[in-house]
Amino acid sequence: MSDMYRDHLLDHIRRPRNHGVIENTNLYRHEANPSCGDVIDVYLRTNADGLIEGASFTGRGCVISQASASIVIEAILGKSKSTVLAMGPKDVVGLLGVEPGPMRMNCALLPLAALHKALC
């Protein structure tokens, strides 16, 4: 069985962190993956110093996309905008702890893409 469905990913599916819409956001982005219909909405609150004070998401999609959203958003809380913008595919794969492979990479990267576009 693929190790793509490790317990820690499934745990983020069962108990997604920072799921929902937080108050007083100043940045928002909707992204979708046309082939499978993965959808993600990210809500961000940044402060005057460019730090991410609050972040949350809502969405619908496969385990990889939704677990990635929960894990990546948990990781960026309190980080600076520039740190998040510097994150790339390798960072996401590192956080997920699994190599999604070429076919699922788009699913894994959808949340980071949404964050990047929200912050730009």
Place this chain on the structure above:
Amino acid sequence: MGFWEDVKLQFPALHDDRIVYLDSGATTQMPEEILEAISSYERGGRGNPHRGLHDFAARATRFLQESRATVAQFIGAQPSELLFTKGTTEGLNLVAQALGGRLGPGDEVVLTIFEHHAMLLPWRQLASDKGFTLRYLPMSENGVIDLELARKVIGAKTKVVAVIHASNVLGTILPVAELAKLAHAVGAWVVVDVAQSVARLPIDVQTLGCDTMAFGAHKMYGPEGIGALYIAERLRPHLKPLLFGGGMVDEVLDDTIRYADDVRLFEAGSPNVGGAVGFAAACKFLTTLGLERVRERELELTTKLMSDLAQLPRVKIHSSKTALGRVGLVSFSVEGVHSHDVAQILADQGIAVRAGYHCAAPLTRCLDLSGTVRVSLGVYSADHDLDRLVVGIRKVLERFPV
């Protein structure tokens, strides 16, 4: 060794059984005889058809002409009515650009909810550019098209009726011949996408009553990158080419161009001869098998597939429950599991299916927001493939308990 086991043996990609291939609706595998036909053309010396006087050019010209005749015959058309494209999408775009390009406000084009993006998007784009109206025939209570409703929708304003023959999501066979009658009664052109049906049902352009019809070789056990567009003689004067370039003209003078008055007009650029040879070989392969026999076998397997799936808990079948009235292609969802996760866990067990929106977002979205899992059969499919699928789905259910 039974007949169909022998057929499967002709497909080198499926020899070792490491993959249960249930994704023939996406693309089919190629048998030895088609691989051999392509290889034999390429090895024997390539040339650019109609563009040289040497032996290789003459040989390529002959291969191209014979291939065109074979593919045309396969669908009951004349060679002069069949042009080679790079696939179904190109053919449908060519037709939409030419027919839609001259429509405007007040005109209507009728499509169905079943359309693939290859049909839907060119028409949607043109409708927004030109200001004509698209009208969609919805899915009826019994999962097909309500012809009574179609009779009301197709009217004096209708200029084109564009319809998929067999849904790539549900397998549903649409009543193309009946829709064509309604369309022709009001003087509208009929455009048909037979990508999913052409290797599964006997198809004849006269019986379907279409004016133009597009399909691709790679879903017919032939090579990728080549397709065909049938254009009835009566329609050809109304179409114009998508591409301009070499091979499409009779004469180019300083101030005038005299375009070819046959299918060459639509085939600018060096033709894909190897592809055409493989395409023709695919038509011969299917003709030798016999489309009636292919259809009979597919009905048998589809019936088993439906009853297997129906016995699994949490599996919701979106396609209609009977095998009749559809091709061997079934969409389903597993309750509580996204379609991509189902497909991934099946792929991990060596079972190839398709998941997602299937390039038919409007239809798939109304079936299941998570997309659907699609199983599609081919001439190499067997009972034991379906048995392995059932085992595979049980794994999915175990991995994702409710």
